[in-house]
Amino acid sequence: MSEEKRRLMLWGVGHESGRAERRVKDGVTVALLEDGAHLPDLVARGVLAAGSTAFVPDGTPPVTGPTVIHHHGSAATGGEELSLGTDFYLQCQGYGVSQYMSVIGPTLVRLESSDDLEVFLSDADTARTTGQFPMFLTNPLVHLADTPALGGSVSTAGPRHRVHVRADAAISTSPTGAVLGRVGDCLGDLEGAWERHNAASTHPCAVALGAVIQEETRVTAIDQRPWIGHYLNALSTLRECHARGITGARVSGFGGRLSTGIPDQHADAAWTVAWTDDFALLRDPGSNRSFQMSRTMGELVDLLLAVGSVEAAAEQRPESLLRELEAQLALRGIVLGEPVDNRS
Amino acid sequence: MTTQHAGVESEIEAILSGLGHRAMVGDLYGPEGAPYYEALADIDTSEVREVIGAIAGRPGDVLELAAGTGRLTIPLLATGRSVTALDLSADMLQRLALRLGALSAAVRARCEIVHRDMTAFDLGRTFGVIVLGGDSITLAGRADRRSLFGCVRRHLEPGGTFLVTAPATRMGNESAGAHHQIMTRSRSVLDVYEYRTASEERRTVVVIPKDRSGPEVPILTSSPFVVNAGMIRSEAAREGLDLLSSTAVRLTPAGRGQILLTMAAAP
Numbered sequence: 018m019s020e021e022k023r024r025l026m027l028w029g030v031g032h033e034s035g036r037a038e039r040r041v042k043d044g045v046t047v048a049l050l051e052d053g054a055h056l057p058d059l060v061a062r063g064v065l066a067a068g069s070t071a072f073v074p075d076g077t078p079p080v081t082g083p084t085v086i087h088h089h090g091s092a093a094t095g096g097e098e099l100s101l102g103t104d105f106y107l108q109c110q111g112y113g114v115s116q117y118m119s120v121i122g123p124t125l126v127r128l129e130s131s132d133d134l135e136v137f138l139s140d141a142d143t144a145r146t147t148g149q150f151p152m153f154l155t156n157p158l159v160h161l162a163d164t165p166a167l168g169g170s171v172s173t174a175g176p177r178h179r180v181h182v183r184a185d186a187a188i189s190t191s192p193t194g195a196v197l198g199r200v201g202d203c204l205g206d207l208e209g210a211w212e213r214h215n216a217a218s219t220h221p222c223a224v225a226l227g228a229v230i231q232e233e234t235r236v237t238a239i240d241q242r243p244w245i246g247h248y249l250n251a252l253s254t255l256r257e258c259h260a261r262g263i264t265g266a267r268v269s270g271f272g273g274r275l276s277t278g279i280p281d282q283h284a285d286a287a288w289t290v291a292w293t294d295d296f297a298l299l300r301d302p303g304s305n306r307s308f309q310m311s312r313t314m315g316e317l318v319d320l321l322l323a324v325g326s327v328e329a330a331a332e333q334r335p336e337s338l339l340r341e342l343e344a345q346l347a348l349r350g351i352v353l354g355e356p357v358d359n360r361s
Numbered sequence: 362m363t364t365q366h367a368g369v370e371s372e373i374e375a376i377l378s379g380l381g382h383r384a385m386v387g388d389l390y391g392p393e394g395a396p397y398y399e400a401l402a403d404i405d406t407s408e409v410r411e412v413i414g415a416i417a418g419r420p421g422d423v424l425e426l427a428a429g430t431g432r433l434t435i436p437l438l439a440t441g442r443s444v445t446a447l448d449l450s451a452d453m454l455q456r457l458a459l460r461l462g463a464l465s466a467a468v469r470a471r472c473e474i475v476h477r478d479m480t481a482f483d484l485g486r487t488f489g490v491i492v493l494g495g496d497s498i499t500l501a502g503r504a505d506r507r508s509l510f511g512c513v514r515r516h517l518e519p520g521g522t523f524l525v526t527a528p529a530t531r532m533g534n535e536s537a538g539a540h541h542q543i544m545t546r547s548r549s550v551l552d553v554y555e556y557r558t559a560s561e562e563r564r565t566v567v568v569i570p571k572d573r574s575g576p577e578v579p580i581l582t583s584s585p586f587v588v589n590a591g592m593i594r595s596e597a598a599r600e601g602l603d604l605l606s607s608t609a610v611r612l613t614p615a616g617r618g619q620i621l622l623t624m625a626a627a628p
Contacts, residue, residue, distance in 0.1 A: 094417065095413070096410075096416075097414070097417070110410070111440065113439035113440065114409070114436045114439040117406060117436035118409050118410050118413070119406040119407070119409075119410070119612050121410070121611055132439075132467075132468075
């Protein structure tokens with residue numbers, strides 16, 4: 018994926034695996050402006066700087082500093098389409114209607130109302146109990162917007178990473194987000210507002226869906242589903258499986274576990290274990306790296322992730338076997354529970 | 362899978378001859394055809410994207426004509442709108458009601474089912490958006506279409522919008538036909554045949570299950586009129602519905618061209 022498309026997806030999703038530290042030195046990483054007239058002021062106030070990427074409407078005059086990319090259309094609301102030139106089109110659709118739509122290309126699925134949230138949660142609950150995930154959301158071309166507000170990682174959720182600048186000059190991290198400030202504010206003002214919003218919340222990010230879903234409703238939903246972050250990681254894992262042509266994969270912790278005979282605890286949200294009849298796949302969503310292994314090895318890994326340590330797992334499996342597994346994983350650079358080094 | 366070939370009509374005759382008394386001919390939109398219509402509609406996501414996109418930003422309740430088993434009704438409800446689903450077929454509406462039963466009470470409360478003829482109805486109210494999808498405009502002949510447009514105009518709120526889909530062109534080669542094989546969600550296969558002769562103002566659609574081993578084999582037919590988007594635009598304009606925009610529908614079944622026309626009542 019090109020850098021400009023990566024940044025556009027960061028703007029839409031609110032998370033970019035493995036790149037938490039790779040933000041720009043000054044200014045936001047990515048901004049999307051509904052009105053190009055705001056561009057000079059954003060540069061003047063340091064919100065946009067060299068290294069920033071600004072997506073602006075066609076016809077916006079260039080400025081010195083940020084990389085300016087012209088877009089046509091919009092991806093702020095369901096039913097819209099945003100294009101970059103003539104060879105990249107990003108569809109935007111509301112969550113509630115997405116299951117009825119065919120996927121025609123890169124798609125951003127937004128939660129735009131409490132009804133959408135209800136459908137999202139219903140799908141998550143179904144996946145948790147039956148292992149059946151919503152098909153459209155496991156399509157490699159489909160991305161769920163604003164995942165930091167849905168129990169996902171908040172490492173790249175704040176205004177230093179992404180902002181959306183509305184036509185009326187209000188600024189948030191998302192078209193559906195609570196307003197953090199206005200054109201004319203500096204980045205520090207926006208960050209301060211973001212931190213204040215989240216300090217008052219038990220489940221950040223409280224900003225990205227703040228304009229369309231009541232905070233109490235959102236927090237209650239996450240409180241009732243402590244595994245929701247793992248669900249988002251499971252979706253990413255299944256998307257990768259489908260991108261690799263792997264069909265019929267199951268994800269441990271959803272409708273059952275790969276390893277048997279252990280309590281149905283939600284696994285460490287930093288890792289997922291998927292499996293088919295033929296092999297298992299261990300994935301670190303933090304780095305986007307996956308490791309294929311035998312089913313037998315996958316079962317041991319799943320056990321370790323569930324119980325948290327070799328000592329605890331040794332109550333059910335021979336410790337020597339578990340130590341050997343640890344050594345084999347270490348050879349691949351894997352320490353369960355720690356992000357895989359993404360230097361490559 | 363779609364094949365275009367002359368002799369589709371002859372192929373159907375051969376199938377009927379081979380089935381003999383086991384062939385049960387019925388209406389695709391009647392009680393015997395409704396389950397097969399629903400199976401075909403269930404996997405057809407064409408025009409949903411374009412219709413949903415077209416109603417965005419257009420306020421008001423939605424009246425959906427020829428709602429059938431809810432292929433568009435359910436997505437329209439998913440946008441948060443109130444939808445009145447109108448259809449002439451009680452069997453279709455019964456199936457729609459079953460589908461609604463699986464949805465939340467809040468969604469069901471936003472849907473009213475109305476058993477009426479889309480070419481002659483009076484609901485005593487107006488709507489912000491009226492939708493006639495699925496190329497269902499082809500089910501009405503010229504006189505009925507005129508009546509339908511009149512009903513639409515009377516039921517549109519000031520500033521309201523009429524969305525109608527129609528074939529992009531008339532059915533291609535008049536002497537040829539088409540045969541599609543469609544796998545349903547339950548993994549059964551349906552053979553769908555279409556043909557028309559140059560002298561006919563209608564085309565014939567025949568749906569037959571690929572598995573013909575049972576004691577009775579349904580042969581389901583419909584005879585939509587041969588119209589295209591250009592004709593609909595002209596006829597609607599004569600009845601006071603002006604075109605606002607015309608959008609090509611992407612991903613149509615069997616690659617058939619389809620146009621979404623967005624119209625408003627002329628001042």
